[in-house]
Amino acid sequence: MIRTTTLSFAALLLAVLLAAVSCTKHGFNSRLTIAAIEGVEGEALKQAAVDYEKFTGVHIDVVQFPYANLFEKELLDLNSRTGAYDVIMMDDPWFPRFAESAFLTNMQPLLQKHGKDGPDPDFIASSIAVCRHPYQTGSLYALPYVGNSQLFFYRKDLFAKNNLKPPATWDDVLAAAKTIQEKEKGPDGGKMYGYVMRAAQGNAAVADFMPIFWAFGAEMFDAQGKPSVNSPEGIAALQFMLELGKYTPPGYVGFNASEVSAHLLNGTAAMSINWPAWISAFSDPAKSKVIGKIEFTTLPSARKAGQAEIGNWLIAIPRSSQNSDLAISFLLWATNSEQMKRSAQRGNPPTRKSLFQDADLVKQFPAYPAQLRSLETSRPRPRTSRWNEIENVFGIYLSKANSGELSPADAMNQANAEIDKILQRAGR
């Protein structure tokens, strides 16, 4: 009696197991799971997935995470090789980490299966370069989906009023900031600031500083790959940042993108570096007190030509995915001209040159010519798998210098030493 119970229980268990196995073997083959970012970038991919399902019958699950969680979810999954995701969306600074750990599928052979020798030449070169490992020269491990790069925002009405020419150099920016802050008032008669930047530790401070750092001729690593942020150029760049800080609203060492945009939208600051995602807000009457008054341009120069930081969203196939053939078909479809145009209409800058020049899109997004120039001349954050750690440390010291806790030279020397420690640990 007892034995029959045990036996029948074992049989039941076996049946359940078999059912589960057969399910993974057949039932799930025509389905894909995508890890995507929340917000407009991920939403566009989700819409593409819905359309793709209608055409092909392939069922696609899109799982969306906020920015802070997406990286850790993906890294945990890729590290343990569960194969939970067939397609992942990633911010381009994460790419070296994923590619170096051999977590991603090399796309070259998959493209060949589709009769292509490489990515479409219509993709912008700087966007394809961040999809290759090593940078620019290596194999292709991702496709660029959203073509963000920084832009310089300024109040053209105030520039015209004060006879200022459009800011071409960082010295122009400083001079204009000074003039505007002295002569202008905010919309409610309050204070008007010449500039606004974010210097909250981490990503924020570093993103707003890199264009100044590069324009001053500084480099994060020298030719031998040793950190060199404390070079004379690097220290001069930080000194310049503090100078600009005098024309930035107080408390900017705690600012993130939302505070910067709030000041611009309220008309209490005249210039800033920002990302294209904010452009549409300036023509929204519900949010903006400066409709039609903001101009978008490429980043100012100093000793070297101004360069924006690239911040593309990439899509890739984890090596642990069981459905790479299906995944590549979807990726090629989602990044084709027609689909990317739809994504662009939803508010995501494209990564194809032809779309930046597309008449309908330029009409909808007048900043496209400036965005294209910025993206084509943009440069990536240093390509290292330790970027998160380096950015964190660098940001802390930039923040400390901006709050007056450390002098620019001390901040850069200490940052250099800490970055060196990180590299040494990585090399061990």
Added chain:
Amino acid sequence: MPRSTRFFSAPAARRELLLPYLLVAPALAVLLALSIYPLLYSITVSLQQETASGVVWTLAHFKRLGTDNFFRTALVHTFVYAVVALTFEFLLGLALALLLNQQMRGRGLFRASLLVPMMLPSVVVGIVWRLMLNPDFGAINGTLKHFGVNTESLTWTASPRLALLSVIAVDVWQWTPFVFLVLLAGLQAIPQEPYEAALIDGSSRWQTFRHITLPLLKPAILIVLLLRTIDLVRVFDQIFILTEGGPAFATETISLYIYRTAFRFFDFGYAAAMSFVLLALTNIISVVYIKLLRQ
């Protein structure tokens, strides 16, 4: 033969002997799976390092603790945070408990409204205070401006000097009610007789408080201090929402640094090593409190 069959066919006496083990087995299994195994695993993680030639056993993570300036600073912040917040929460909580232990009108309303902050999730508290402390659009500076205070330099969480103070103030706001609640319960459990005796002996109010209330309240005080200390040492959520450790590292506590190391830098070994330091700290504190409680 499978074990279960042997159990059912065993003689009654032996079955009785095995039964207790069988009954605790599920609890033990859960404990093993959810507590003991992860603990052992994190010990191995903290002692391993991935190198080009594979995983090696090493003490490097623990050695790094000694040379890591950020770790030391985070430890100091955690200590300051815990001591200052605990002091204020205790003193305010005690004062409120003594006040509301008396017969007065509207006591129930006061008690109930005092508990609201404690009921809110820390994330909500973080977001609400983040908005209130915003230097430009926040309610706090808005109110101060209304009274003619120059708020230009009062940037609260964005100022390296005021940030730690600001996050401590939020913690005090949120958790004083908890201290108050426990102490009030403690006060109400004290019998009336000693007070009556003291009254007859002509004891002053301070003497009554010092020699009757405090000693009889001691168990409640120690329990609430123990719980609050452990929570303060491992504080994470409000600070994460309010400042994310910034500006310029001014509010980075151990928990935030551990989180960053594990999930942003993906260095689980070092994060595990730091977690053991935190575990050791909370254990030492607990032992001290429990010793005091037993006296």
